[in-house]
Amino acid sequence: MKPVGMIAKAASVIGIGQTDWPGDHARVRAAQKPHDSYGYAAQAFVGALADAGISRDQIDGLIVGPTTAYERVGELLGLDVRWGGQADAMLGVMEACMAIASGQAEVVALVYGNDQRSALVNYGGADAQGGGAFLSYVYHAPWGFTSQGALYALMARRYMEERGMSQAELGEVAVAQRMAAARNPAALMRKPITIDDYLASPFICEPLHIFDYCLINDGGVALIVAEAGKAERIGRAPVPIHGIARHDLNRGATSLEPRLTDYYQPAQKTVGEAVFNMASLGPQDMDALQIYDSFSLHIPLALEGYGYCKPGEAGKFMREHGISLARGLPVNTGGGHLSESYMQGWNHQIEAVRQVRGEAGERQVPDCRHVHYSSDVAGKAVSIIYGR
Template sequence: MPDPQRLAALRDEIAIVGVGESDYSQDYALARRGERYSDAYGYAATAFRRALDDCGLTRDDIDGLIAGPATASERLGEVLGMDVRWADQADAVQAVLKAAIAIHAGVAECVALVYGNDQRTAGTAYGGRDAMGGERHLAYTYYAPWGLTSQGALYALLANRYQAVTGLTERELGQVAVAQRAFARLNPNAVMRGPLHIDDYLSAPYICEPLRLYDYCLVNDGGVALIVTTAERAARLGRPAVLLSGIGRADHNRDATSLRPRLVDFYRPAQRTAAEQVYTMAGAGPSDVDVLQIYDSFSVHVPLALEGFGFCPQGGAGELLADGALGPGGRLPVNTAGGHLSGSYMQGWGHQAECVRQLRGEAGERQIPHARTAQYVSDVAGKVTSLIYRRADA
């Protein structure tokens, strides 16, 4: 069982002091024309350089490196010109957790979390028999006996069941895509910035019913980097810093390679456990969250997270969506850079950068006024994780 006292010792001790991202919109345009700009390591290097510039540190100040899953940490360190004493490999949310634990344990003091992915120009397969290495690597390919060899098929089945149980309508689900596109239109670096109205959503074709074109995430190239250090060192930098205040994690592993956790429970038991942990550690609750970022490879992630983490009653997400609460000017801004559906699909890494920018008041036209607390939520293959960030001066 998690130890609340040990977790409490981590609260506000770790700070994100630098963020950097590549030029998603520009690079997407190049990819559509068949003009390859870079590879995964090149995008990672661009983001890393910008993150260093953002916080005023140099490569020599970095003694830890965590590489995203599309690059190897050994090679990435070489490309970035680093000789760190501690390195690891992780996805977005696990990278933040591992960096926090490493710094707290004294293994490192300043860790770069760096992600690069050329998934569009490389033609990465996210569906089919050979999706990213097949069943040796991805749990969703275990669903092949049911003919479900893509994530889209899995989430379509989940969405069907969820609609049947809760009464969520297609129009209500469509408001997820509409709200995120409205934020993307305020983000000059977003990939999709054209207008999207609910009628546009409803007239789009099904990809796998009931999921339509705009329920699916983008596939684009890019890179993201975060510089993480101690709160004490962050204060000495004299620059805006964002503190990690809460951590929640709960896996739903029983029958993980069957359909039960998705279709029967909607991962709610794991969500409730992770929610209790993250809110207790942060000394906060859903009503304290100013900005919410939800992992959204598909739109249906959003209503599940809203209910699972207590932002609305179970079965109440549809009403929240219909009210326009999630978009610009709404009472619960979600995925304020456009999310994976319209902003950029950086597999959760961009969500961390957006949390930081919102809390530092640097999000431009999409800035949420007086943002002091941001939460990130992800549920992927039954692994539910949440982070709560807050301004250092909040």
Template sequence: MPNLDRLKRLSDEVAIVGIGDTDYATDYVRSKEFAQRKRADPTIAPGHDAYTFATRALKRALDDCGLDVSDIDGLVVGPTLSIERTGEVLGIESSWSSQADAVNAIVEAASAIHAGLAECVALVYGNDQRSNEKQYGGPTAEGARFRAYVNYAPWGMTSQGGFYAMMTQRYMALHNVSEADLARISVAQRKFAQLNDNAIMRQPLAVADYLSARYICEPLRLPDYCLVNDGGVALILTTAERAKRMRQSPVLITGISRSDMNRDATSLRPRLIDFYHTAHRSAAQQAYEMAGFGPSDIGMLQVYDSFSPHVLFALEGFGFCPIGEGARFIANGKIEPGGSLPVNTSGGHLSESYMQGWNHQVESVRQLRGHAGKRQVENLRRAQYISDVAGKVASVIYTRGSK
């Protein structure tokens, strides 16, 4: 069991001081043009790779906080990158390093800083998934040998989309949820994307537009699926004490949690029977007890949204609304711009960019700094990120700090 007394010592002791991301919308157009040229000449190279995007993002993060690469003594890279090659490309000689996904990168870096293993850690992610034509479904699905869905390949279940479609079908039947109800998630996030100049999908999307979109795996339609695009993200973390001397107002890491559902995972039990709620509740208790407040005190929520129903499951599992009431909770615009609990305010994975949870961290920082422009959530003090991919539930709670 997590030791909450020890975890509470970490609360507000580490801060995010620098953020950087790449030009998602511009690079999306570039990658589409490259794909057309590649069909005519399969030998051509894109000119950009994952390390290019990671480097660009880190430079912007360093500029954001006023640090030099020589100030960095710790490094966490996303699973798309090699630690050794990333350190070489970026010129980082680190005293501590790791490889992790977005939420675990935050947790590991904060823990390393608190333990004294490093003082200033760069978290770097880059992905050339669109230019490189990576497949997340089908017989050559990316990472299939590490994923539960490889067990279902003989029956054609070779993508997460199929699994989330099954989850959503059962959820909709149990709780009397319609496709129009489900549409409100994609529509809400598109409204935020329309306020974000760097979002890829900025065309208006109404419920009627959603219902006329094609199914990918029923009941999930095209707007329920995340984008596949190139890009990079970087964050810089340091001690809360040092953060007070940085260029930007710090964003403090107030709560962290993790809870995995592994029993019968490859038989889909955690998905279809529980909707991950057992792990949701466990992770929620840990995060909120560490932070010293609960879901009613969260002013903005970021949810890992490779598929839209993640939002419903997370809202219910973390106590923002009762189980089975997610669709009713969002029915009156609560998660839209101006709503009482704005969700995925950059447009999320569905409309801004699919950076596998990393762009949600950047958006959390921008919002808490008050730098989100037309989509800014007013008087925001606390934000939360939730990831429940494949029943591995993790969360980070952020608080606006002061210099």
């Protein structure tokens, strides 16, 4: 078995693709059904192939998002691969790197499609879809606790009381990400907002306002990841994956205890040490940060958990240092889940690649060399560093 460090720079992203999120959204809102999850996945895959400049028969690995079946996607895309499976975005990237480092595959397609809005998927409420095994808060449904919004509202209230973050400071997240989305033609919500707009917006589950919640929309995303040496030979603009790590907090997970007491920050600290050591880099070397943001609260928690600021100082950091393209550390430069598109972490990966390539247009971070991605979904803390 190869040491974990052997996956550092073992693979590079050579292709990215996505569907027309604004167009998809407009058609669905007009009561049309352009595609199911498989159709969106196929569209994104075609785009990623074109971006990479390779043919379909060069792919020997396939990972599909949890919204589609692995065998069916392979069948529809005409792929007979020697290795593959199903995973979310962050674990998919990790598994692709591990497969490549261990010789199981050389070129892996990661494909995601979701018709969550047109299919009327419910992520909260008494009939929440996804099951208690993943959405552990539903175990508390008999007591009226039936949504992720309620969970993050509870976390936010405790965090605000314990560490002193104000409503206006949390609002910095939504304002910064809307600023980024305003510069992104692929984003759904492009109208800028101010802190006053945020504070005047309705609560959905206090203390969370409507701008603290992610979007729900249809769409697809795809990446093609190749062995580093092969990526240099066949890829148009390879982006090496410098480091990747994971740490889970399972003890007490179904009681929600890890989220509500330590905000998952012990897992982030452990993962941060591993991924930064693997990449021989640190927080000070990151030019941009992409954070899984089903709710705005993810951002201050990650800033503290990965050492971008001290515990208890995220509110002050966002207010004084800044997390926008205009000042400070740019966070979720495409607009994130709050304003760009809710692609369950997949859109963050392709935004990181675009930033490192220097292809982000008006939202480009100057001389962007390294981008850090963070996710803490359902107790799995995962961290990825993309770089030149």
